[in-house]
Amino acid sequence: MTNFSKKFIIIFCLVLVVCGLRRAAAQKQAADTSKKAGRVILSMNPENPDTVFTANAYFTVNLLSTFPTDKSGTLSYVITGAGGKKVKAESQHVKLTSTCPIGYPFSIPVLHSGRYKIGFTLALSGYQDTISNTFIIKGQEERPDSAIIMSLSPHSSDGIFATNAAYTLNVSSTFPSAQKATLSYLVTTEAGKKVRADSIHVSVASRGTASYDFNIPPVQPGFYKISFMVNNEFYTDTLRKAFGIKPQLVHSQHGKPADFEAFWQRAKTELAKVKPEYKVTEIANCRDNRRVFEVEMKSLDGLLIRGFLTEPKTHNKGKKFAVLLGLPGYQVPLGPMYGTDPDIAIFTLNIRGSGYSRDVINVRRESYIVLNLEDKNRYVLRGAIMDCVRAVDFIFSRPELRHDNIIAAGGSLGGFLALATCGVDPRISFCSAANPILCDVRNLPHEVDWPLIDINLYIKTRPELTMDKVMDNLDYFDGKNFASDIKCKTLVGMGMVDNIAPPDHVYAAYNDLNTDKHIIIFRDLAHEIGRWYNVYEGRWMRDTFALF
Amino acid sequence: MRLLKTYTKTLLVALTIFIGLQSRSYADGGFPVRPGRLLLAPSVGYFFANSAWDTTGSPAKRYLNNGKYSSVGVTFYGEYGISRKFAAVLSLPYVYNMYNQNVAPTSTTSNGLTDLETGIRYYLANIDYIYYFSLQGTAITPMYHNNAALGYGEEGGELKLAVSGSGNLFDRSIYFNASDGFRQYFGTNGPWQNRYSATFGITVDQEFQNQISVTGTGIFSQSTDKTFSPVLEANKDYSFFELSLNYGHTFTDEISVFATAGKFLTGYNTSAGTIFSLAFVYRLDYK
Numbered sequence: 001m002t003n004f005s006k007k008f009i010i011i012f013c014l015v016l017v018v019c020g021l022r023r024a025a026a027q028k029q030a031a032d033t034s035k036k037a038g039r040v041i042l043s044m045n046p047e048n049p050d051t052v053f054t055a056n057a058y059f060t061v062n063l064l065s066t067f068p069t070d071k072s073g074t075l076s077y078v079i080t081g082a083g084g085k086k087v088k089a090e091s092q093h094v095k096l097t098s099t100c101p102i103g104y105p106f107s108i109p110v111l112h113s114g115r116y117k118i119g120f121t122l123a124l125s126g127y128q129d130t131i132s133n134t135f136i137i138k139g140q141e142e143r144p145d146s147a148i149i150m151s152l153s154p155h156s157s158d159g160i161f162a163t164n165a166a167y168t169l170n171v172s173s174t175f176p177s178a179q180k181a182t183l184s185y186l187v188t189t190e191a192g193k194k195v196r197a198d199s200i201h202v203s204v205a206s207r208g209t210a211s212y213d214f215n216i217p218p219v220q221p222g223f224y225k226i227s228f229m230v231n232n233e234f235y236t237d238t239l240r241k242a243f244g245i246k247p248q249l250v251h252s253q254h255g256k257p258a259d260f261e262a263f264w265q266r267a268k269t270e271l272a273k274v275k276p277e278y279k280v281t282e283i284a285n286c287r288d289n290r291r292v293f294e295v296e297m298k299s300l301d302g303l304l305i306r307g308f309l310t311e312p313k314t315h316n317k318g319k320k321f322a323v324l325l326g327l328p329g330y331q332v333p334l335g336p337m338y339g340t341d342p343d344i345a346i347f348t349l350n351i352r353g354s355g356y357s358r359d360v361i362n363v364r365r366e367s368y369i370v371l372n373l374e375d376k377n378r379y380v381l382r383g384a385i386m387d388c389v390r391a392v393d394f395i396f397s398r399p400e401l402r403h404d405n406i407i408a409a410g411g412s413l414g415g416f417l418a419l420a421t422c423g424v425d426p427r428i429s430f431c432s433a434a435n436p437i438l439c440d441v442r443n444l445p446h447e448v449d450w451p452l453i454d455i456n457l458y459i460k461t462r463p464e465l466t467m468d469k470v471m472d473n474l475d476y477f478d479g480k481n482f483a484s485d486i487k488c489k490t491l492v493g494m495g496m497v498d499n500i501a502p503p504d505h506v507y508a509a510y511n512d513l514n515t516d517k518h519i520i521i522f523r524d525l526a527h528e529i530g531r532w533y534n535v536y537e538g539r540w541m542r543d544t545f546a547l548f
Numbered sequence: 549m550r551l552l553k554t555y556t557k558t559l560l561v562a563l564t565i566f567i568g569l570q571s572r573s574y575a576d577g578g579f580p581v582r583p584g585r586l587l588l589a590p591s592v593g594y595f596f597a598n599s600a601w602d603t604t605g606s607p608a609k610r611y612l613n614n615g616k617y618s619s620v621g622v623t624f625y626g627e628y629g630i631s632r633k634f635a636a637v638l639s640l641p642y643v644y645n646m647y648n649q650n651v652a653p654t655s656t657t658s659n660g661l662t663d664l665e666t667g668i669r670y671y672l673a674n675i676d677y678i679y680y681f682s683l684q685g686t687a688i689t690p691m692y693h694n695n696a697a698l699g700y701g702e703e704g705g706e707l708k709l710a711v712s713g714s715g716n717l718f719d720r721s722i723y724f725n726a727s728d729g730f731r732q733y734f735g736t737n738g739p740w741q742n743r744y745s746a747t748f749g750i751t752v753d754q755e756f757q758n759q760i761s762v763t764g765t766g767i768f769s770q771s772t773d774k775t776f777s778p779v780l781e782a783n784k785d786y787s788f789f790e791l792s793l794n795y796g797h798t799f800t801d802e803i804s805v806f807a808t809a810g811k812f813l814t815g816y817n818t819s820a821g822t823i824f825s826l827a828f829v830y831r832l833d834y835k
Contacts, residue, residue, distance in 0.1 A: 316833060342801045539677035546632040548580045 038067035040096065040122055041356050042131040043333030045103075051135040051365075057108040061120050061131070064335045064356075065096040066283065066294075072096070073124035075104055080117045087116065094122070100285075101335035113139035133365055146175040148204060148230045150239045159496045159523035165216040165243040169228055171202075172209040179204050181232040185214055188225050190502045191446040195219055221246035223496075223504040241524070242496045244503060252440040252508040256481035263376070263476050264385075264424045271300045271386045276393055280309070289313060292336045295347070297394055300386040305357040307349040307391060308336035311400065320402045321345035322545045323395050325428070327388060327410030327417040328354055330437075331365050343547045345401055349391045351384040351417070369451045370458035374465050376473040381420075385477075388421035392428060404429060405545040409537065411435050412500065412527065415493075416479050419509065422490070423482030430544055431486060432537050434493035434529045435501045439479035439509040442471050447502050480509035489516045489544055493533040495525035577725030577747070578680045578712035580671035581627050581635035584835025589625040589827050594618070597812075597821030603785075605816035615649040617819060625827075627669075637667040637684065645697060661691035662698045667706075679713040688733070700784075702735030706743070721751040723761075739771040739784040749794070761794040763810075788815030792823070804829040 040063055047058035065071060076091030088111070094104060108118070119132035148171055155166040165187075173179055184199030196216055204210055216226070228239040244250075257263070279296040293309040311321055326348040328334045333355030334348035353361030353368055361380065363371055371380035388408070395401050407430035408418045415436030422431040437451075438444075445452055445467070459465050475481065483490075490513050494506045503521075510519050518540070522530050542548065581587070596618040599608040611617070623641040630636055644659040667686035674680045688704035695701070708729030715722055726746040733739055749761030771784030792810030799805070806827040812820050 319833060320835070536677070543674065543677050546580070546583050546629075548582045548585075548629075 038065065040065045040067070040071075040124065040127065040129060041333065041335070042120065042122055042129050043355055044120060044131050044133055045332060046133065046135060051133065053135060053137055055110045055137065055139065057111070057116075057118070057135050057137065059106045059108070059118065059120075059133075060103045061106065062101055062103045062333060062335065063094065063096055063122065064101040064333075067096070068284065070095065070097050071124045071127075073122065073127075075120060075122050077106060077108075077118055077120045079108065079111070080119075081114060087111065096124075111137045113137050146173075146234070148173045148175070148179060148181055148232070148235050148237065150228060150230055150237060152228060152239055152241060154241070154243065154523065156243070157523070158521040159242060160244045160247060160521065162246065164218045165224075165226070165245070167214045167216075167226075167228070167241075168211050169214060170209065170211045171204055171230065173204040173207060175204075175206060175234070177206050178208075179232055179234070181230050181235070183212060184229045184231070185216070186227045186229070187216060187219065188227075190223055190225060190504050191443075192225075195224060216243075219245055221249035223247065223250070223502070223507070225497075240497065242503065244496070244507070244521075247503070247507045248511065250504055250507040251511055252443060252480055254440070254442040254475075256478065256484070257475050260476060260481055261485065267300065267382055267386055268389060268424065271389060274298050274300060274302055276390060276397070278394060278397060289340060290338055295394060297390055299352065299390040300383045303352050303357075303361070303383065303387075304359050305350060305352055305387045305390065306355075307347055307394070308334070309345060309347045309398075310336050310338055311345045312342045314342065320400055322402050322405035322541075322547060323347055323407070325349065325388070325391055325395065325406060325408045325421075327351075327408060327414040327421070329410065329412040329414045331355075331368060332414075343542075347391060347395060349388060351387040353380060353384070357387075366454050366457075370454050373455065373458060373470055373473060374462060376476050379473060379477065381477050385417065385420045385424065388417055389425050392421070392425050396427065402545075403427070406430070407432060407541050407545075409433075411493075411529065412437055415501070419479045419486065419490075420477070420482045422488055423485040426487050429488050430541055431488050431490040432493075432541075433479075433490065434533060435495060435498055435527050436479050436492070436506060436509065437501045438474070438477060439483075439501065439505040441474040441478045443505065443508075447505070448500060450500055480505075480512050483509045483512040484514060486513055486515055489540070490518075491533075491537055491540060492517070492519045493529040494519060494521050495528055496521060496523045497525065498527045500527045577727065578682045578710035579725075580632070580680060580682065581629035581669065582833070582835075583629040583631050584833055585627075585629045586830075586832045586834060587627040588830045588832070591623045591625065591806075591825055591827035593621045593623065593808075593823055593825035595621070595821050595823045597819035600819045601788075601815045601817065603817050605787075605814070608820035611649070613649040613651045615647060617645070617647050617821075619643055619645045633671045635669040635671075637665070637669055637686070639665040640691070643698065658695065658697035660695060660698050663704075664689045664691050665706075678715060679711060682710050682712075684708045684710065684729070686729075686731075688731070700733050700735065700738065702733040702738045704731055704733040704738065706731035708743070717750065721756060722749065724748045737771050737784060739769045741770070742768040744768075747794075749796075757798050759796045759798075761796070763792045763794060763808075765790045765792065765810075786815065786817035788812050788818045790823070802831050804831075 043062045045060045061075060072095045074091045075094045078086060079088040081087045088109060096102065115134060115136050117132060117134050119130055121130045151170045153168040153170065169183060180203050182199050182201055185197065187196035188194050196219060200212065223242060223244045225242050230237050276297045281294045283292050283294050285292045290310045290312055295307045295309055296304060299305045322344050324344050324346045326334055326337060326346060328351060331354055334350055337346040337348050339346065350357040353363060368380060372378040395406055396403050406428045408421050408428045409432035410418045411434035415433035416438045418431050418433040419436050422428045455470055459467060459470065492506065492510050494503055496503055520533050520536060598616045599610045601608050621641050621643040623639060626638045628636045641662045643662055645657060647656045648654060665686050665688055667684050669682050669684040672681040672683050686706040690699055690701050692698045706729050708727050710725065710727035712725045724747060728744045731741040731743060745763060745765045747761050747763040749759050752758045752760060766789040768787045769784060790810050790812045792808050794806055794808045796804055796806045806829065808825045810823045
């Protein structure tokens with residue numbers, strides 16, 4: 001090699017090194033700038049958690065900006081149908097206040113029945129992000145001009161009866177002439193097995209009203225669906241309700257695994273080996289009554305999870321706050337929660353793969369509940385429950401928080417997480433579980449669509465996996481199995497016509513609680529709770545924590 | 549002269565009681581006290597009367613010689629939450645009483661600390677965390693000697709049951725307190741008394757900063773000494789019912805102020821008076 005060649009190679013290498021260094025420096029600077037600039041955390045809440053709508057779909061897009069200044073831009077959606085064909089699109093102007101979460105509701109125009117994909121895109125100056133989901137439109141029945149309208153008056157305020165259920169069915173006709181019709185009822189188990197049925201023939205006067213009493217013959221203790229139907233040659237309608245008979249006697253026939261507690265003790269031991277590496281950053285706050293902190297910490301398997309802690313501002317330096325640990329519903333992001341309570345700090349947790357903790361696990365909505373379901377030691381909810389325990393660890397690391405006054409609360413998956421966390425972590429002093437899913441899982445098949453539909457799809461993609469194996473694994477993630485280990489006061493909320501957390505499942509867990517407990521039943525609600533639940537929760541919690 | 553003097557002293561006893569009984573809609577109910585919370589409520593009250601009901605309770609008559617009684621009282625009230633179930637309660641009034649008339653002596657005064665009340669409140673129970681019940685035992689200790697213008701001068705004890713509740717009405721927060729206590733003074737012919745009070749309050753803004761309440765308060769006092777005399781000093785049998793209107797304003801979570809105006813509506817053997825008071829409430833948390 002000539003000297004010229006050697007010099008050329010050396011110069012070429014130097015140029016590469018210099019360019020590489022400059023590029024690396026530029027990338028670092030860009031990264032730093034990006035970090036300083038902030039981001040917007042997007043999340044989406046379908047109004048119906050199962051994303052099945054009758055005609056109009058409703059979504060709320062939540063935006064949490066960590067930019068130091070206010071931003072504005074557009075938030076748009078595109079809906080695609082079969083074959084990726086664009087069906088609808090719309091955009092609206094948005095304004096983001098620094099670290100102040102804001103929700104934008106979207107009412108999607110009526111669509112034909114079918115499966116759709118919706119993608120929301122946030123576009124700000126120099127920043128863009130997208131989030132998507134799928135949903136189903138089932139279609140709406142067309143109603144005739146004239147109708148026989150039914151309304152039901154159960155002879156029990158909460159739909160619970162001692163022996164036999166009783167109802168008064170009120171009918172009013174808008175037909176211009178008298179109508180002969182058949183009024184009937186059908187009682188089935190939650191799984192759809194026919195239990196009782198009867199019918200009467202009536203004549204309803206022109207634009208008249210009438211009331212009929214129905215006393216359902218006694219049935220076994222448990223929960224039942226009841227449908228009242230009106231039929232004649234011009235009109236058919238059905239009214240669906242549910243009732244319970246002696247629910248205190250409802251128990252699952254399935255026990256919990258002998259090594260249930262050992263399984264979770266091993267998980268906690270594994271978690272204890274992971275250094276939490278808490279990173280607490282106070283962030284600008286759009287409201288002046290609370291301090292807001294973004295919390296990052298390492299949980300099981302070293303995964304980074306995030307939460308937000310808000311604390312009331314106080315001049316009392318010795319003040320210690322009771323803590324509400326807010327646990328998320330299914331794929332629901334939890335931003336900072338504010339409120340005006342001067343006694344309560346609120347720590348909202350985003351479990352792995354959910355909300356703002358999707359750095360490693362970032363799967364589609366329908367895939368989350370089945371992620372690694374074939375292995376109970378790798379199942380996503382094992383880590384998620386340990387994330388909740390890590391959140392309690394974090395609370396215990398904060399001297400300004402009362403370690404003996406912690407309430408774990410959530411709804412749906414959050415309700416399940418509340419039961420599970422309180423079952424494995426005795427440091428929590430109050431449990432509030434609204435509509436907890438995944439209770440008495442072995443009886444879920446034939447009673448709920450979700451998550452069985454996703455579990456069945458998952459099984460189909462794994463020839464070695466069977467429903468029996470899934471159930472064997474889910475035994476370790478059954479709300480009722482955690483319930484018997486809970487030592488703290490527990491409040492449970494339940495919707496009588498809940499098709500995701502059916503009442504017999506929730507009650508099976510409730511009856512396994514061996515502690516001071518209370519259940520509030522909402523007779524006419526599905527997968528939701530009424531305001532009274534929150535009022536009662538607040539009052540019971542304040543009494544428990546002596547926050548008079 | 550003597551008659552007038554004793555008459556004056558008797559009425560001053562009555563107004564001393566009234567000053568000590570001024571409505572405390574901010575405290576004194578069935579709600580438990582938060583452990584570690586100290587509530588301090590210094591208050592100042594002004595009572596005046598120029599007429600009285602006689603032993604039959606017939607319509608109140610003006611005092612002789614255009615007489616007028618007035619009293620300024622300063623009361624120090626405090627509560628401290630000892631534990632979830634127990635709270636300590638203390639009340640110490642100081643009064644300055646005056647009687648004026650248009651004949652000599654035209655002015656008579658007395659002043660001093662009156663009856664110290666120290667008590668323990670016990671959180672009995674609740675119903676659905678809405679209605680709270682408490683039981684309070686109170687010791688009455690006179691802080692004076694041989695001064696009938698300041699009180700009976702006798703030790704006593706009281707047992708009081710109270711219930712409080714809160715809720716919503718017409719999109720407003722409401723609350724109520726109701727209490728009934730039996731008090732016995734231990735001296736010769738010391739009266740026993742039924743002391744009752746009921747308050748209904750409502751917030752007038754969504755921020756819970758302003759509230760108004762109405763309070764009905766009364767005492768029914770009886771003694772084994774049934775003798776009635778024109779010299780009211782000798783009487784330990786009397787009764788009255790007072791209705792008061794209260795306004796409360798919350799400045800911060802720690803500081804509130806309550807203003808009260810009350811009127812004595814019915815009674816016998818007592819003054820038909822009017823009372824105004826102002827209380828400053830400080831809540832300090834030590835836990």
